[in-house]
Amino acid sequence: MTYWIATLFGIGRLSPAPGTWGSLAALPLAWGLHQLGGFWLLFAATLGVFALGAWAIEAEIQGGAEDDPSEFVIDEVAGQWIALWPVSYGAVFANVDILALWPGILTAFLAFRLFDIWKPAPVAWADAKRGGIWVMMDDVIAGWLAALVVAILAAVAHLWLI
Secondary structure, eight states, X not given: OHHHHHTTTTGGGOSSOHHXXXXXXXXXXXXXXXXXXXXXXXXXXXXXXXXXXXXXXXXXHHTTOOSSOTTOOHHHHHHHHHHHHHHHHHHHHHTOOXXXXXXXXXXXXXXXXXXXXXXXXXXXXXXXXXXXXXXXHHHHHHHHHHHHHHHHHHXXXXXXXX
16 A cells, blocks of 8 residues: 555556656645645645655655655655645635636646756755655655745735736
């Protein structure tokens, strides 16, 4: 079961670019969570996926898997959801459908993929460490950086539109 969790039920086996497939799969899941419980359910689910992912990946590593194979994409789910936090919170705050904020969703996806692939210093620092929690942490940090980009661009867009 840990393999299926780590690969998001096999999505990580898609090629090319399994990380992108994992991030894409995270989008409708985030939408569903937001629809069911708004920002706070997405937030809680992110924490749960982080813990579950760290456990599953650590179990796979202990079972002989390499440290961070590309098919492990549960970390992309956690990172992508973090990148979407400002969009989800903004939708709740503005009392609008989250899909009305599609520019933010697109920005969150693109910024997260950029930081996950490029691996600027804080992401690379976590990526260099070994263990299930660190496999998750590099994507969490990339997600935080992407969320920051989303929030800044949203603020600029709203100031410009006023």
